[in-house]
Amino acid sequence: MHLTLAPLKGFTEAPYRNAAAAFFTGFDAAMAPFVVTIQGRKYPNSHLKDLLPENNHGWPVIPQVLSNDAAGFVKLAARLCDLGYATINWNLGCPFPRVAKKARGSGLLPDPERIDRILDQVLSETTVRLSIKTRIGRFDVEEMEALLPVFNRYPLAELIIHPRTGIQMYAGEPDLATFANCLESSKNPVVYNGDINTVADFRTLADRYASVDRWMLGRGALADPFLPGAIKGLDIPHADKLDSIRRFHDRLFSAYSEILSGPSHLGDKMKGFWLYLSRSFEDGRKILKKIQKTRKTDHYADVVKRFFDNGPTWIN
Numbered sequence: 512m513h514l515t516l517a518p519l520k521g522f523t524e525a526p527y528r529n530a531a532a533a534f535f536t537g538f539d540a541a542m543a544p545f546v547v548t549i550q551g552r553k554y555p556n557s558h559l560k561d562l563l564p565e566n567n568h569g570w571p572v573i574p575q576v577l578s579n580d581a582a583g584f585v586k587l588a589a590r591l592c593d594l595g596y597a598t599i600n601w602n603l604g605c606p607f608p609r610v611a612k613k614a615r616g617s618g619l620l621p622d623p624e625r626i627d628r629i630l631d632q633v634l635s636e637t638t639v640r641l642s643i644k645t646r647i648g649r650f651d652v653e654e655m656e657a658l659l660p661v662f663n664r665y666p667l668a669e670l671i672i673h674p675r676t677g678i679q680m681y682a683g684e685p686d687l688a689t690f691a692n693c694l695e696s697s698k699n700p701v702v703y704n705g706d707i708n709t710v711a712d713f714r715t716l717a718d719r720y721a722s723v724d725r726w727m728l729g730r731g732a733l734a735d736p737f738l739p740g741a742i743k744g745l746d747i748p749h750a751d752k753l754d755s756i757r758r759f760h761d762r763l764f765s766a767y768s769e770i771l772s773g774p775s776h777l778g779d780k781m782k783g784f785w786l787y788l789s790r791s792f793e794d795g796r797k798i799l800k801k802i803q804k805t806r807k808t809d810h811y812a813d814v815v816k817r818f819f820d821n822g823p824t825w826i827n
């Protein structure tokens with residue numbers, strides 16, 4: 512079984528990936544949040560900071576590209592190859608209107624001919640292996656009927672499917688019937704992604720899709736970083752979990768302290784992580800509220816220290 516950390520922009524950048532890989536097991540790889548192509552420009556290191564090998568010390572990383580510009584994609588892929596990446600992912604899933612309305616991410620899904628042209632050019636002009644991360648359509652799951660034959664024309668490393676449409680954003684249940692249809696029709700290896708929040712969620716899906724061996728987890732792993740290990744059968748004692756979470760938090764906090772200037776940037780970043788992490792603690796809402804009220808770095812650090820000193824209950 513192969514588990515990949517999903518890309519979550521604003522969360523799973525290098526500081527998170529490095530800190531998480533130091534304390535938790537289970538993931539075999541991490542997909543980095545997307546980088547965009549820039550027309551007619553070279554790609555300076557500042558654009559690729561998250562992907563520079565010297566900034567990555569954890570799981571093997573798969574860079575992700577958000578683009579509808581084949582020439583820019585080819586250039587960026589060449590640059591990523593130079594950095595040592597052999598496989599790159601193309602984001603066909605981003606649902607946010609300001610991205611999708613510009614025919615990027617899930618906004619490209621209603622135009623399979625354009626996807627075909629981009630795939631043709633990128634795969635004929637680069638040596639990278641390409642994987643695709645897709646939703647099951649932008650407006651309607653019927654879009655998949657035209658998309659799968661296009662994906663099937665190319666030897667993709669993986670086809671990662673988050674079975675919601677773009678306009679659904681994150682609402683509603685994943686459409687498991689449409690995922691099953693895609694699985695049956697895809698000639699490329701299919702990866703399931705979406706709403707795996709517990710070991711039980713995983714088992715239900717694994718029972719339903721016996722042929723799927725590759726899975727991607729995002730928010731569930733942000734809330735419970737032990738989840739990938741638990742899915743692989745690792746049983747960690749409760750006291751060890753608390754200790755690891757605390758040390759992981761401190762590593763993450765310290766990594767972000769070095770790169771974010773100003774207490775509000777640092778505080779906002781850490782509050783984002785607590786939005787997920789608090790779900791794994793008994794009375795998690797209470798600590799989340801306390802943390803959200805902090806304005807200064809010292810106050811934040813003090814609130815978190817007291818929380819851990821009091822021996823909170825980890826509920827996963």
Ligand SMILES: Cc1cc2nc3c(=O)[nH]c(=O)nc-3n(C[C@H](O)[C@H](O)[C@H](O)COP(=O)(O)O)c2cc1C
Pocket residue numbers: 517518519520521522543544545575602604605644673704705706707727728729730731
């Ligand atoms: C805050 C946030 C940021 C995300 N950023 C990206 C991204 O950069 N690239 C991408 O392909 N998907 C992105 N996603 C989607 C996730 O990778 C994933 O497909 C989705 O959350 C469903 O999986 P999950 O239920 O395991 O989280 C993002 C999701 C969230 C909530």
